Amino acid sequence: MNFFNRQKTRTPAETVKSLKENILRLDQSAAGEGRKRINEEVSRLLASTKNSLSGEGDAEPSPDVIAQVANEVYAQDLLSLMVIHLGKFDFEARKDVCHIYNTLLRRQLGVRSPTVDTIATRPDIIFNTLKGYANADIALNTGMILKEMLRYEPLARILLHSEQFYTFPNHIENTTFGISCDAFGCMKETLTRHKPMVAQYLDANYDRFFNMYTTLILSANYVTKRQSLKLLGEILLDRANYSIMTRYISSEANLKMMMNFLRDKSRNIQFEAFHVFKVFVANPNKPAQIATILRRNKDKLLIFLKEFHNDKDDEQFNDEKQFLIAQIQQL
Amino acid sequence: MSTYSNNSANNPHADPELFYVKQNRIGKGSFGEVYRGYDKRTSVPVAIKIIDLESAEDEIDDIQQEIQILGQLDSEFVTRYHGSYLKGSHLWIIMEYCSGGSCSDLMKAGIFREEYIAILARELLRGLEYLHGEGKLHRDIKAANILLTAGGDVKLADFGVSGQLTATMTKKNTFVGTPYWMSPEVIKQSGYDHKADIWSLGITCIEMAMGEPPYADLHPMKVLFLIPKNPPPQLDETKFSRTFRDFVSLCLQRDPRMRPTAKDLLRHKFIRTARKASYLTELIERYEKWKSEGGAKSGEDGNRGDGMTSEHGYGPAAEALWDFGTVRNALPPQPHQPGTVSRATGRPLPPSTSTPTSATPTKPDLPPSMSGRALPTVPHSASQATIISSDPEPAYQTIRNALPQGPAPHQHQAQQPPQQHHNQSHPPPAVDHDDDEDVMLEGVIVPAINNLANRVPNDHAREALARLRQAFIDAERSIPGVTSAFVLEIVENVEQVEDH
Numbered sequence: 001m002n003f004f005n006r007q008k009t010r011t012p013a014e015t016v017k018s019l020k021e022n023i024l025r026l027d028q029s030a031a032g033e034g035r036k037r038i039n040e041e042v043s044r045l046l047a048s049t050k051n052s053l054s055g056e057g058d059a060e061p062s063p064d065v066i067a068q069v070a071n072e073v074y075a076q077d078l079l080s081l082m083v084i085h086l087g088k089f090d091f092e093a094r095k096d097v098c099h100i101y102n103t104l105l106r107r108q109l110g111v112r113s114p115t116v117d118t119i120a121t122r123p124d125i126i127f128n129t130l131k132g133y134a135n136a137d138i139a140l141n142t143g144m145i146l147k148e149m150l151r152y153e154p155l156a157r158i159l160l161h162s163e164q165f166y167t168f169p170n171h172i173e174n175t176t177f178g179i180s181c182d183a184f185g186c187m188k189e190t191l192t193r194h195k196p197m198v199a200q201y202l203d204a205n206y207d208r209f210f211n212m213y214t215t216l217i218l219s220a221n222y223v224t225k226r227q228s229l230k231l232l233g234e235i236l237l238d239r240a241n242y243s244i245m246t247r248y249i250s251s252e253a254n255l256k257m258m259m260n261f262l263r264d265k266s267r268n269i270q271f272e273a274f275h276v277f278k279v280f281v282a283n284p285n286k287p288a289q290i291a292t293i294l295r296r297n298k299d300k301l302l303i304f305l306k307e308f309h310n311d312k313d314d315e316q317f318n319d320e321k322q323f324l325i326a327q328i329q330q331l
Numbered sequence: 332m333s334t335y336s337n338n339s340a341n342n343p344h345a346d347p348e349l350f351y352v353k354q355n356r357i358g359k360g361s362f363g364e365v366y367r368g369y370d371k372r373t374s375v376p377v378a379i380k381i382i383d384l385e386s387a388e389d390e391i392d393d394i395q396q397e398i399q400i401l402g403q404l405d406s407e408f409v410t411r412y413h414g415s416y417l418k419g420s421h422l423w424i425i426m427e428y429c430s431g432g433s434c435s436d437l438m439k440a441g442i443f444r445e446e447y448i449a450i451l452a453r454e455l456l457r458g459l460e461y462l463h464g465e466g467k468l469h470r471d472i473k474a475a476n477i478l479l480t481a482g483g484d485v486k487l488a489d490f491g492v493s494g495q496l497t498a499t500m501t502k503k504n505t506f507v508g509t510p511y512w513m514s515p516e517v518i519k520q521s522g523y524d525h526k527a528d529i530w531s532l533g534i535t536c537i538e539m540a541m542g543e544p545p546y547a548d549l550h551p552m553k554v555l556f557l558i559p560k561n562p563p564p565q566l567d568e569t570k571f572s573r574t575f576r577d578f579v580s581l582c583l584q585r586d587p588r589m590r591p592t593a594k595d596l597l598r599h600k601f602i603r604t605a606r607k608a609s610y611l612t613e614l615i616e617r618y619e620k621w622k623s624e625g626g627a628k629s630g631e632d633g634n635r636g637d638g639m640t641s642e643h644g645y646g647p648a649a650e651a652l653w654d655f656g657t658v659r660n661a662l663p664p665q666p667h668q669p670g671t672v673s674r675a676t677g678r679p680l681p682p683s684t685s686t687p688t689s690a691t692p693t694k695p696d697l698p699p700s701m702s703g704r705a706l707p708t709v710p711h712s713a714s715q716a717t718i719i720s721s722d723p724e725p726a727y728q729t730i731r732n733a734l735p736q737g738p739a740p741h742q743h744q745a746q747q748p749p750q751q752h753h754n755q756s757h758p759p760p761a762v763d764h765d766d767d768e769d770v771m772l773e774g775v776i777v778p779a780i781n782n783l784a785n786r787v788p789n790d791h792a793r794e795a796l797a798r799l800r801q802a803f804i805d806a807e808r809s810i811p812g813v814t815s816a817f818v819l820e821i822v823e824n825v826e827q828v829e830d831h
Contacts, residue, residue: 091405140402177415177422178402181395222420223384223391259653266385266420296654313785 012052012065016072019045023081026088043093049073050096053103070104074118079104083128083145086138094141101145105152113152120154127164133171133183143182150186153194160190160201166212172224173216184227191231195240202235202244210248217257222266229261229272236279249280250287259297262304271309274321281324295331302328347416347423353379363387367428370413376428377413385420398424400467408458410478410488429486431479431615434539438474440614440621443539445575447614449605451477452536452578454485456602459532459593462487463525472531473512474538483611510551511544515559516587526587529596533582537564540571553822574601771815772807776800 010018022042029035052069055061073079082097089097104115119125126149132142149155159165171183191198202209216228236245248254258280261273280290294301305325312318351368358365363382370377384391401412413425431437434451443451455477462469469476469487476489514530516523538544545564546554563583566576578601584590596602780800784793807814 095403140399177417178395178398180417181391182399185392185395221417223417226384227391256653256655268385293653293655300653311785313781 011068012049013068013072015045015048015052016069016076016078019049020076020078020081023078023085026085039088039090039093043090043096046089046093046096046100050099050103053100066107070107070114073100073104074114079115079119080122080125080128083125083132083142086132086141087135094138098141098144102148105148116152116154119149120158123158123162126155126159127162130159130164130167130171130186133175133179136175136179139175139179140182143179143186146186147189150189150193153197156190156194157197160198165190166208169212169215173219173221177223180221181223181227184224188227188231191235192238195238199238199240199244202241206244206247214257222269226266226269226272229269229276233272233275236276245279249283250290252289252293255280255290255293259293262308267309274308274317278320278324281327291331294328298328298331347379347418347425350416351377351379351423351425376430378410378426378428380424380426382422382424383420384417384422394422404462404465404467406458406461408454408461408485408487410486426488427486429478429488430481431483431612432618433475433488434477434479435473435475437479437614437618438539438542440618440626442542443614445540445572446606447611448536448539448575449601450608450611451485451539452532453597453602453605454608455487455532455535456593456597458485458487459525459528460597463528463593468525469528469531471512472528473535473544477535479611479615481612481615483609483615485608485611510555510558511546512538513558514587515585518555519559523587525592526590529582529590529593530587533579534564536575536579536582537566540566540575550822552818556819556822574599574604577601771818772803775818776803776814 019042022038022045025038026035026042029038049069052065053061079101082101086094086097105113105119107113107115126146129142129146129149132146133139135142150159168183168187172180172187175183213228213232216224217232219225219228235241236248255277258273258277262270262277264270264273280286281294283290286294302325305321305328308321309317350371352371353366353368355367356364357367357378363380366379366381368377368379369375382394384394387394398412398415404412410429411427413427415422415424417423434443437443455472459469459472471489472487476487478486478488480486510518512531512534514523514527517527517530534544546557549557563580563585565583566579568576578596578599581591581596581599591599777800780796780803784796787793787796803814
């Protein structure tokens with residue numbers, strides 16, 4: 001029992017300050033006993049910061065303490081440091097970082113979201129978080145932080161308008177299943193959550209975006225292909241993306257691609273392709289090149305569609321299929 | 332592209348067979364198969380669950396979410412997750428291998444004595460203490476999900492992924508499993524928390540002591556009514572010690588708030604007096620002995636897992652199948668009026684009348700039904716879309732769907748089922764009509780008829796079933812509650828037939 005050497009209790013703000021110092025010390029120390037001790041200290045400080053933010057046990061956190069912690073986190077640049085150094089932290093400490101991040105991002109002062117505002121002035125934080133996908137040890141932690149960031153339009157806008165957005169295919173294609181799906185999920189979040197902002201972007205960057213997106217649809221990876229086809233259907237049928245859809249469905253190449261996917265060996269991919277193909281057919285003002293392809297394949301399509309997924313117990317799908325058959329018959 | 336593969340030059344990390352060797356099959360479930368295997372780099376044995384995503388009922392997103400939860404767990408009381416890999420459309424989920432087998436296997440050699448149950452309960456409580464501390468529920472505690480290592484360490488298994496895929500209710504609201512371990516509040520869908528696992532632990536203790544959970548001889552549908560209605564099960568006082576009975580009755584209190592937490596239960600006398608976990612190796616030895624004396628009826632042990640065949644009969648996409656020839660005789664396309672469609676479900680399409688960019692040459696206008704592109708979170712079929720829990724926690728997904736609502740008036744307030752989205756193809760429920768009945772209609776009767784419709788050979792039969800379904804819907808509209816009463820009647824009768 002040691003009564004004399006009790007550490008003096010730090011205020012939450014002092015904890016955050018000390019956290020920063022220890023994170024920086026991690027950089028300098030070589031692996032070994034010393035490094036291990038610093039790591040333990042970082043874990044302890046992170047846990048303590050987390051508890052200040054979310055309240056210990058059943059106790060509600062005090063707004064005053066939260067404000068102290070938040071301001072110190074901003075002042076010490078910890079929003080950036082925690083992401084950059086995440087790979088050096090212990091397993092539980094990484095989870096605590098996610099927790100701290102999410103709590104801070106959700107923090108509101110009236111209509112302001114101070115953490116969002118802070119990160120919006122520091123795009124590098126968003127890009128470093130995205131880069132986490134390249135490190136399998138932390139990819140799911142950074143993925144969780146990124147997803148939380150993307151809930152806020154200013155941050156999603158920064159990512160969508162950046163060069164780094166175009167690294168998503170790399171993160172989706174060159175990682176294992178869990179990370180790949182997570183990266184896809186974040187890309188999807190960027191493309192679907194803030195609809196008017198996204199529509200504006202896609203309109204202005206149509207070619208670049210779809211060049212990239214087509215590589216995902218043509219991926220040799222079953223999950224990537226299936227997920228990206230499904231998302232394509234959702235993007236095209238979203239009311240906000242009306243003009244993007246009209247552009248997409250006047251392209252011959254796109255129609256050919258979908259018609260080939262209708263015959264993919266995977267039934268799920270056939271089904272996802274159907275939901276894009278149907279838009280081409282249902283278009284009452286088909287451009288000549290589209291109508292020509294459909295007319296040229298009229299008989300084949302009619303036979304094909306009559307046999308297409310006949311075992312599906314999905315009224316809406318069956319109605320849509322009948323509608324397509326009727327449309328093609330009239331060509 | 333005729334085959335899907337990961338082992339392309341730019342993604343050398345994805346092929347599981349670079350890292351793991353798959354050996355014999357050790358289990359099989361509706362979700363896929365489980366193999367024993369080992370890590371090539373370390374020779375450490377692993378369990379490999381293989382799910383064919385092409386035939387899995389769950390959306391890929393949901394499976395991935397569950398896997399993500401697994402990846403966030405790190406406890407010696409929970410089977411460890413080593414990663415997941417895609418091979419074609421097959422997902423390999425690599426888990427810790429427990430050579431001692433599951434408690435349900437070990438019980439084949441006979442029920443467990445109290446002293447063993449006490450050890451198992453303590454180790455389970457440690458696992459639950461960890462999970463609950465992480466804000467996670469297990470949701471599927473039962474003997475079959477308790478694994479032992481060779482040294483007698485106890486691990487909670489089937490958290491998440493396989494729970495998702497093997498749990499009692501699938502997303503189609505069809506009844507595939509058994510409700511015997513479910514707590515009253517889970518069955519009533521009145522909102523539940525970590526105390527539901529405590530109830531299941533109590534039932535599991537009875538299972539290990541008696542060989543079966545309570546009501547095991549009854550029809551599962553009947554059990555769904557009995558668990559919320561009857562007093563909680565108890566252990567026979569002539570056969571079991573007072574401490575054990577007290578422990579079980581603490582777990583099995585109808586009011587979840589009265590049940591102690593895992594942490595509290597670790598201080599119970601039954602647990603405190605339990606011996607070291609290594610004594611559990613005696614159960615493994617007993618089972619091995621029993622098996623060597625011819626007890627096991629072959630089972631899965633001898634099954635050699637050969638390679639999963641991934642090739643389907645579908646032809647590769649070949650350009651030649653369609654005619655993309657150069658454009659000749661390009662006639663101006665005929666504008667078509669969209670066909671009339673009676674049902675309007677889902678998201679409306681951009682209206683052709685309000686074209687945002689007037690420069691756009693085409694104004695596609697789809698019939699309303701075209702617009703209902705399934706969102707990732709909304710299941711495809713109408714019957715699935717009817718009841719969706721508002722619960723945001725993905726880990727709850729397995730049992731959220733329409734369980735029949737047990738008659739428990741005192742809980743009435745909490746009994747409101749999660750928010751219901753009435754598909755427009757069904758009539759809205761009558762005014763002042765308790766949602767319970769609707770759940771029985773949408774959750775039990777309609778899915779049952781839909782399932783039958785999948786199995787009947789022709790359209791004629793399907794139409795007959797459609798009429799039957801409509802008759803139920805009409806009857807429920809005229810006589811609110813009739814479906815629920817009808818199902819109860821049937822269950823009672825089934826029960827009587829089984830008794831005789």
